[in-house]
Amino acid sequence: MNRRIGVFGAGAIGGFVGVHLSAGGADVTLLGRRSLLEHRGRLRARRVDGTELAPGDALTLTDDPEALRGCAVILVTVKSQDTVAAAQQLAAIADPDCVFVSLQNGIDNARELRAALGPRVIAGIVSYNIIREQGGALLRQTTSGTIITGVGAGPKQVAAARTLERTLARAGLELELRDDIDxxxxxxxxxxxxxxxxxxxxxxxxxxxxxxxxxxxxxxxxxxxxxxxxxxxxxxxxxxxxxxxxxxxxxxxxxxxxxxxxxxxxxxxxxxxxxxxxxxxxxxxxxxxxxxxxxxxxxxxxxxxxxxxxxxxxxxxxxxxxxxxxxxxxxxxxxxxxxxxxxx
Ligand SMILES: NC(=O)c1ccc[n+]([C@@H]2O[C@H](COP(=O)([O-])OP(=O)(O)OC[C@H]3O[C@@H](n4cnc5c(N)ncnc54)[C@H](OP(=O)(O)O)[C@@H]3O)[C@@H](O)[C@H]2O)c1
CATH class of the missing domain: 1.10.1040.10 (N-(1-d-carboxylethyl)-l-norvaline Dehydrogenase; domain 2)
Structure with missing residues (x-):
């Protein structure tokens, strides 16, 4: 991917997936709270099989939403109660061509994101558990499973989903694309x-x-x-x-x-x-x-x-x-x- 991937809400899931995308060669910007900045140079992801990954060179940690301007794809990984607020912030800063991928639990997040961002939102899930260790610097997968996303409604969404799939695969993480995502x-x-x-x-x-x-x-x-x-x-x-x-x-x-x-x-x-x-x-x-x-x-x-x-x-x-x-x-x-x- 020649343009950046953003993560809005880099906690357990956003951090884990973000580290993998970065390790897979993408230029990744993780947006979180101020405490995320303490993990600069220390953020790691550990998979359920014990494999531990450090991000690649192009990883930015920020607490400034403006840093997500220019991203081609933004993963939304806030808790559901923060989705509407995240959608409003994203509507103000994201490029018109940006594709959003919700990796959240619950059945209403993609709909709430679409209400603010239009049809360029792909729904998805992470089927495993991640816990934060070492004060949040180590994001540890504790159960097995996959990431599953929809394929997306239009060509831009399909391309974005395929890019995520390939980038994560390079880092050893599986993403499954499904046309029955609901x-x-x-x-x-x-x-x-x-x-x-x-x-x-x-x-x-x-x-x-x-x-x-x-x-x-x-x-x-x-x-x-x-x-x-x-x-x-x-x-x-x-x-x-x-x-x-x-x-x-x-x-x-x-x-x-x-x-x-x-x-x-x-x-x-x-x-x-x-x-x-x-x-x-x-x-x-x-x-x-x-x-x-x-x-x-x-x-x-x-x-x-x-x-x-x-x-x-x-x-x-x-x-x-x-x-x-x-x-x-x-x-x-x-x-x-x-x-x-x-x-x-
Ligand atoms: N953890 C798991 O094992 C797991 C597994 C599968 C699916 N999920 C789902 O994935 C989603 C994310 O879960 P999670 O466990 O990764 O949550 P999390 O660790 O709480 O991560 C979300 C992060 O987003 C931050 N955030 C929220 N609004 C923000 C904003 N406006 N600007 C910057 N940062 C913001 C939160 O900060 P604050 O906490 O300070 O608000 C938090 O650090 C949820 O829907 C969850 O159900 C989780």
Whole structure:
């Protein structure tokens, strides 16, 4: 690529992908908060197989949005609650030909970006977990998976998506292009309903997956999500190797059976934490819960239904976001009891 790639919101995902794009030979500008600037010369990405990458020579870290002027492609990697503000800033500075790629969780981000930026927005997901270590200087992948984006509506978007695919491949990172990206977003949202369960209970992904009570809570959230997304015409795609409809059934089984038939699912790095829990722990204030479990609650209401498991999880996380440390997380058995009572 002869023009720059920008990243708006270089935290865990933006930093990880940005380091790879830079290592793949692109000229990359990462926009983040002031604290990002402390990582100049130190930023690294470590993949799940242990491979550690340093960026290439052409990497700029900045906290000035103006630095994204002139980029050919800008990845949007802010949390969903910051998408509308990011879109407004981008509309003011980005070149008319710039293509935007959302690598965010939730089903509404690309639509919100398009409202401000027009059809030149491609939706995408990252199917794995990244945590920030060493104060944010090391961006570590803790689960396996891929990046998936749409192919884009017009020739410029298609060219941009292919450039990202090639550049990331040079750095050893897979990007899959799909023409059913709306179904992929829905499939990712169903999986992401675990974020709220982890955040409400304060448990890591590994602990959540090994707790029968928390798996049960996740399964109830997934059941509601699958039903309402399908009713809304967005049948969730299978993105983790098990059909979306099968997963809630598997999750309710005893630990030794789950380990046997979905071993990869529960074999998670003990350090892996949902990004919603990471936000609570950093006392970041707002979390992404409204765009995850909260999105299922809203979608259900739109169809004259209720999604009680997702309602409880959303309420608990919103309450936790208002607390000061130490946060009063809800124990697994208590969370299950509350979800169970709400579903009766
Ligand atoms: N982390 C994961 O494992 C993971 C995996 C798959 C998908 N995702 C999704 O990817 C998206 C990004 O998640 P993440 O974990 O990478 O979030 P993150 O670590 O919080 O990164 C987002 C960064 O953007 C910054 N930011 C927000 N608005 C900004 C602005 N106007 N100017 C400059 N910087 C701004 C944030 O700073 P402040 O925090 O100071 O606002 C934060 O540093 C989310 O939708 C998430 O659900 C995350």
């Amino acid at each position: 179904r992929v977003l829905a499939g990712k949202l169903v999986i992401n309903l675990i974020n709220g369960v982890c955040a409400a209970s304060g448990r890591s992904l590994a602990t959540t997956l090994r707790s029968r009570d928390l798996r049960w809570c996740w399964a109830q959230c997934m059941r509601e999500g699958l039903e309402v997304l399908t009713r809304d015409g967005r049948e969730p795609a299978n993105i983790i190797g098990l059909p979306a409809w099968l997963l809630p059934r598997v999750l309710g089984l005893p630990n030794f059976i789950v380990t046997r038939i979905a071993g990869r699912l529960v074999e998670v790095d003990p350090a892996a934490r949902s990004s919603t829990l990471q936000d609570l722990e950093r006392a970041a204030g707002a979390t992404e819960i409204d765009a995850l479990n909260g999105a299922i609650v809203r979608l259900a209401r739109r169809h004259g239904q209720r999604a009680p498991a997702n309602e409880i999880i959303t309420d608990v996380v919103q309450e936790l976001a208002k607390q000061r440390p130490p946060l009063r997380f809800v124990a697994p058995a208590e969370l299950r009891a509350r979800v169970s009572a709400a579903r009766r």
